[in-house]
Amino acid sequence: MSWQPVIGLEIHIHLKTRTKMFCRCELAYGLDANTRTCPICLGHPGTLPVPNARAIEWTIKLGLALGCEIADRAIFHRKNYFYPDLPKGYQISQYDEPLCRHGRLLVPGPEVDAEVGIVRAHLEEDAAKNVHVGGAAGRIHGAGRTLVDFNRGGTPLVEIVTRPDLHSADEARRFLQLLRQTVVELGISDAEMEKGSLRFDVNVSVRPAGSDELRTRTELKNMNSFAFAARGIQREVDRQIGIYEAGGEVEQETLHFDPDHELAPPLRSKEEAQDYRYFPEPDLVPLAPPRQLVERLRKEIPEPPGARIRRFESQYGLRFYDAEVLNGSVALAELYERVVSAGVDAKAASNVLMNEFARTGVEPGAVDAVELAKVIEARARIPRDRFNEALAGSGDPGFDAERYLGDGLVVETSELEPLVERVLAANEKEVAAYRAGKRGLLGFFVGQVMRETGGNADARVVNELLRTKLDA
């Protein structure tokens, strides 16, 4: 029997506003603990939260980029639970009236596109950061303790929940990459997993291919990179298929990804069923996003990365994988388009940008596309290292392609002739071999002459000159 994985994601991203969600403490990463806190984000009695207008705008913007309906009216709820990272005893979140719902994100693939439904995108506040220390030995002196840093507490957090529309580990990885790119290009989040500004959980189940049932799912937590997530999902899919094929039943459980990238049930497997007792936050009045605001934000939405990949395939005749790589950042995608519109062949531009250019590490956004186009156009007639040098310098201010191309190159036969003579005289054996039929040695001679000129000769002229001499 063949099986189809059914995968859904829940993603949390930090918004990079200047201040927190409900107080005006500055958001900062990596400072000393508790240096950006106040009575509101510390949950002192008698304080009142005031929402961050920019966080609300950005959530709406993200909702629009994900094709969501923006609610005419949204409210905040309290989600109640006790944990040291939550000083009020509740998290201000959204429940049945979120800002955004019913969206979709196009995820192009090598064969088929996935259209992933977005159930909702809502706004909430992040919890503080707990640091657990000691306690492993269980001795009195090394007694375990938890240290709490409230700098992160209250950071605006958007939660995005997808429908279970993803059907392979690879598709899930691509979705996450596109979503990450979407928020980065909107300028609303750094979405960096190492910093915790992008986190996600995965729901996985499998079903017989062709059926539309939803079987028991397991939840994977603690994924620390997209690649590990893809691997973890694949492993979990295989595990579930194995259970069904052996006649067993999958149990609903939460699996944690440990540092060795193994999936294991949490230590406390019998978690008490959650009872968050959501109720409307009485300290906050409802949100009613003004239509003009929504329409203004809609106009600011750039082309979604998924749609851009599709367009690259059709407009430039690129393979999916090339289109995907070139769209790895909006800066690279834009550079590609400008280089092509400056007259470079679409395929050649794609090859150079994905290979030689990518290897230089030059920031695509810093490059003058017209100058770079000249370099790429000249790639066949300038020496290899000269070409790479030009690419490496292409991000420098005032970069001038001419310096690496025709001008400044030794093209005069009279100047090159003595060099060619010298190279031939110094390599008698190779000359004999060439004349005996080893034509491949031409490249060797060209290389030698180029070295003599420090790479400053026109390769075409050198070639001609060598051929004339050798074939004489």
Add this chain to the structure above:
Amino acid sequence: MGPVAFSETFERIWTMAISREEVRHVARLARLELSEDELARFGGQLDAILEAVGKVGELDLSGVEPTAHPLDLVNVWSDDEPRGSLSVAEVLANAPDSEDTFFRVPPA
């Protein structure tokens, strides 16, 4: 002291809207440790509250929007401009325990 001693009281209270188990559950969620005596007392008080709120159910409210807030206001928010935070000394002033600039709590 077991529940037997209060059996009569219990009979009366537990036939009302909120069960003793529900009171116990809510108390546990709120991290409150209640004696059997308190369970009975608060259960009765909660019942009175539920009964009062239950009166609303006697009205025909079809077509009435749920009230999220008693004030007739929307979109109260503030600009994303930082204002000062507290000093660490102030932040930790009421903390029972701290370490460096962290709050210190029993292992979670």
